[in-house]
Amino acid sequence: MADIAPVLDRIDADLDTALERLFELVRCQSISTDPAYAAECRKAAEMLAADLSGIGFDARVAPTPGHPMVVGHDLSADGPHVLFYGHYDVQPVDPLELWEADPFDPAVRTREDGTKYLSGRGTSDDKGQLMTFVEACRAWKAVHGSLPCKVTILLEGEEESGGKSLPPFMKEHADELKADIAMVCDTGMWDRETPAITTMLRGMMTDEVIIHAADRDLHSGFYGGAAANPIRVLAKVLAALHDDDGRVQIPGFYDGVPELDPAILKSWEGLGFTAEQFLGQIDLSVPAGETDRTALEQVWSRPTCEFNGIVGGYTGEGFKTVIPAKASAKISTRLVGTQDPHKIRASLRAFIEERLPADCRAEFIEHGSGSATVMPTDDPIFAKAQAVLTEEWGKDAAFIGCGGSIPVVADIAGILGMDTLLIGFGLEDDRIHSPNEKYELSSFHKGTRSWARVLGAIGG
Amino acid sequence: MADIAPVLDRIDADLDTALERLFELVRCQSISTDPAYAAECRKAAEMLAADLSGIGFDARVAPTPGHPMVVGHDLSADGPHVLFYGHYDVQPVDPLELWEADPFDPAVRTREDGTKYLSGRGTSDDKGQLMTFVEACRAWKAVHGSLPCKVTILLEGEEESGGKSLPPFMKEHADELKADIAMVCDTGMWDRETPAITTMLRGMMTDEVIIHAADRDLHSGFYGGAAANPIRVLAKVLAALHDDDGRVQIPGFYDGVPELDPAILKSWEGLGFTAEQFLGQIDLSVPAGETDRTALEQVWSRPTCEFNGIVGGYTGEGFKTVIPAKASAKISTRLVGTQDPHKIRASLRAFIEERLPADCRAEFIEHGSGSATVMPTDDPIFAKAQAVLTEEWGKDAAFIGCGGSIPVVADIAGILGMDTLLIGFGLEDDRIHSPNEKYELSSFHKGTRSWARVLGAIGG
Numbered sequence: 077m078a079d080i081a082p083v084l085d086r087i088d089a090d091l092d093t094a095l096e097r098l099f100e101l102v103r104c105q106s107i108s109t110d111p112a113y114a115a116e117c118r119k120a121a122e123m124l125a126a127d128l129s130g131i132g133f134d135a136r137v138a139p140t141p142g143h144p145m146v147v148g149h150d151l152s153a154d155g156p157h158v159l160f161y162g163h164y165d166v167q168p169v170d171p172l173e174l175w176e177a178d179p180f181d182p183a184v185r186t187r188e189d190g191t192k193y194l195s196g197r198g199t200s201d202d203k204g205q206l207m208t209f210v211e212a213c214r215a216w217k218a219v220h221g222s223l224p225c226k227v228t229i230l231l232e233g234e235e236e237s238g239g240k241s242l243p244p245f246m247k248e249h250a251d252e253l254k255a256d257i258a259m260v261c262d263t264g265m266w267d268r269e270t271p272a273i274t275t276m277l278r279g280m281m282t283d284e285v286i287i288h289a290a291d292r293d294l295h296s297g298f299y300g301g302a303a304a305n306p307i308r309v310l311a312k313v314l315a316a317l318h319d320d321d322g323r324v325q326i327p328g329f330y331d332g333v334p335e336l337d338p339a340i341l342k343s344w345e346g347l348g349f350t351a352e353q354f355l356g357q358i359d360l361s362v363p364a365g366e367t368d369r370t371a372l373e374q375v376w377s378r379p380t381c382e383f384n385g386i387v388g389g390y391t392g393e394g395f396k397t398v399i400p401a402k403a404s405a406k407i408s409t410r411l412v413g414t415q416d417p418h419k420i421r422a423s424l425r426a427f428i429e430e431r432l433p434a435d436c437r438a439e440f441i442e443h444g445s446g447s448a449t450v451m452p453t454d455d456p457i458f459a460k461a462q463a464v465l466t467e468e469w470g471k472d473a474a475f476i477g478c479g480g481s482i483p484v485v486a487d488i489a490g491i492l493g494m495d496t497l498l499i500g501f502g503l504e505d506d507r508i509h510s511p512n513e514k515y516e517l518s519s520f521h522k523g524t525r526s527w528a529r530v531l532g533a534i535g536g
Numbered sequence: 537m538a539d540i541a542p543v544l545d546r547i548d549a550d551l552d553t554a555l556e557r558l559f560e561l562v563r564c565q566s567i568s569t570d571p572a573y574a575a576e577c578r579k580a581a582e583m584l585a586a587d588l589s590g591i592g593f594d595a596r597v598a599p600t601p602g603h604p605m606v607v608g609h610d611l612s613a614d615g616p617h618v619l620f621y622g623h624y625d626v627q628p629v630d631p632l633e634l635w636e637a638d639p640f641d642p643a644v645r646t647r648e649d650g651t652k653y654l655s656g657r658g659t660s661d662d663k664g665q666l667m668t669f670v671e672a673c674r675a676w677k678a679v680h681g682s683l684p685c686k687v688t689i690l691l692e693g694e695e696e697s698g699g700k701s702l703p704p705f706m707k708e709h710a711d712e713l714k715a716d717i718a719m720v721c722d723t724g725m726w727d728r729e730t731p732a733i734t735t736m737l738r739g740m741m742t743d744e745v746i747i748h749a750a751d752r753d754l755h756s757g758f759y760g761g762a763a764a765n766p767i768r769v770l771a772k773v774l775a776a777l778h779d780d781d782g783r784v785q786i787p788g789f790y791d792g793v794p795e796l797d798p799a800i801l802k803s804w805e806g807l808g809f810t811a812e813q814f815l816g817q818i819d820l821s822v823p824a825g826e827t828d829r830t831a832l833e834q835v836w837s838r839p840t841c842e843f844n845g846i847v848g849g850y851t852g853e854g855f856k857t858v859i860p861a862k863a864s865a866k867i868s869t870r871l872v873g874t875q876d877p878h879k880i881r882a883s884l885r886a887f888i889e890e891r892l893p894a895d896c897r898a899e900f901i902e903h904g905s906g907s908a909t910v911m912p913t914d915d916p917i918f919a920k921a922q923a924v925l926t927e928e929w930g931k932d933a934a935f936i937g938c939g940g941s942i943p944v945v946a947d948i949a950g951i952l953g954m955d956t957l958l959i960g961f962g963l964e965d966d967r968i969h970s971p972n973e974k975y976e977l978s979s980f981h982k983g984t985r986s987w988a989r990v991l992g993a994i995g996g
Binding site: 294301 | 570571838
């Protein structure tokens, strides 16, 4: 088994240039939801393929009907074969005025207490996270001339925008992508000091509804009272989606929602999690989900229905007494157990249709979806990874749940038949998807060291 | 009594240049709600003051804390004194992509049936309407060298944005503005052939609520379920504002709402109004207001509560799984009888506050308000105006209600102690406040002739 110590030393010595490589990637405005940024997405993909080639991977930019994939192989080593997945696309940056600095001009910043962090869109989700793996590979190659195991890297450009191209791409390239285990770096630590392996992920179903009423915007003086108001119709429909106890009212919504294994529930109780502290950091205090569930259940093991955007009528400065022709909302559900995203989408749409007045119609726009996942934590690979993470961070690595959805994990299981080791170094205060996204310098540095150790442990 | 016939001839002969004067005014982008257009508002005011001076008025642009007023006097005639009010500001033009032509590049357009109309923002509301009065004065002066009665003209620049400067301006200049009767041209005809005097106007109260939850936008994966979602809170609150029968649930809302005089209700029945036809022209069919009221009552004599704008979270292309920090709505109520806008604003706000979860707070932005008005139709001046309108149009002029609110009418009554003769030539399909606003050429032409006749009748 090749020695890990010089690999870690190399990572320490190379930190500044590793940061410069990450920053060059962050400067690419690879916002995948907005077609205006398609060229920036391609640029990010090309930059990554070139970087992997430079390390010695057989890498290419592979076309899809949407943004391209980056695929790279280094299969020269003996030992097991690992498929690493990351995504180079990022969330939109609006509202831009809330950013303290240009989101695409990353920097290392130092807090009063001396801790350092990287600022900019994608420093955490997912450019910073995916580069921890790439940098770990680079160090292994630099020190030992080879990786400790076979590695295939797949980097997607549509994770933040529905990821429609990924499942067909996986199907078409299944032989090339199939490995012994998948690794994904798109999750978080338990806290600033405690590393974690995420073994439970909620699924997702995202949909958009547009309520149409009159054939034009109306003056509320002439028509107000008699004309159907789509904002009022939409508010009624959205308000009906939860009862007063926070339970989602979509028929069949809770089909396939399991009760938690008491052992897992008990281990969660040992994490010292409190709703006050969790919500306190975002200036809230009262859990808003099902009233008979703890806040940790609400975010890890219970399904939800959230409204992510709403718009209709005049929203500028001042007042315009208009009755709009339409109003729309973006709705997402987080799924657990065996909840079926397709059934839930159909049931949500029927729920809305049933509540429309005769004059209104609903138009729907389908966005992405994925089922929930629970990992087989008794696979020895989970114990190996847990051991080296504990070694690197000096604190026991935890098996945790995650409220977020990583649809690729369901696709890796369903299409490629593989389990996934979810190790990430994000923190809850990273503000991913929000203004002022950041990534801890320690996450980037020790994250790279962590992957170097995990690769070594699996290859050893 | 000076002869009206040559005045009408002069109006006919001068139509093309009158249109050119109106179009020059329409080209001013005097959108009062948006501070970016302040200079355009001032330009419109200066243009109008210069035009009035040119006719022989003693006219000036008078400053206010907001957009300026235009005030002009021609008091050389004997006879009663008339105060004419209009507004030179216009509504915003978004969504711009729905306009068939540049809203600020007006033109005369001809339909297949040969009828003509003027296209552009403000051609109807209120630049086209106010210019009918100015052109009538111009013709009287050109033909007879003087007006048939004393005329003061007051033109406002904030009617579409709350009109906050008007009441203090009226108070400060009450002596200068006081006259025997006010005239306002900001209302509609009964239909394309039937002129109308509006004797019943709904009042208005406009307010804006912003629901604040977490101190930043959140990722719904991490926080979804446990964190309060302001869109959900807002939807619940808005949905609670009407019951299933369309009755507004704000406590005390119906205080001061009178039952209609059976005689007026009967006269309305004679107008041949049908909900099918009224709503059919905007592609609707079912009256959306109180289920126990006719559609005509819903728009003329019953109060309403409407949502004119709503926004929160991600509203761009694609999907962003954010839980926003805030969500907001613009709410307006139309008022009748002696409903008190101030009490209703306070009651609405209390209604919202009572329904907030512990973690959320509501911020309110006050917009404009005004009480409802009913005119004394037994004043002989109403009969005189009705007679000459009937003469001009060849159809009996109707006394009608109006769902719209013209707060200045309440201010003229309250501050200056005057009644108002509301005569306007707008049509229901003028799309005021909407894309593709227009004004009938016949409204402009015969409207100018109508005012010339009304001035003559009052002066005679």
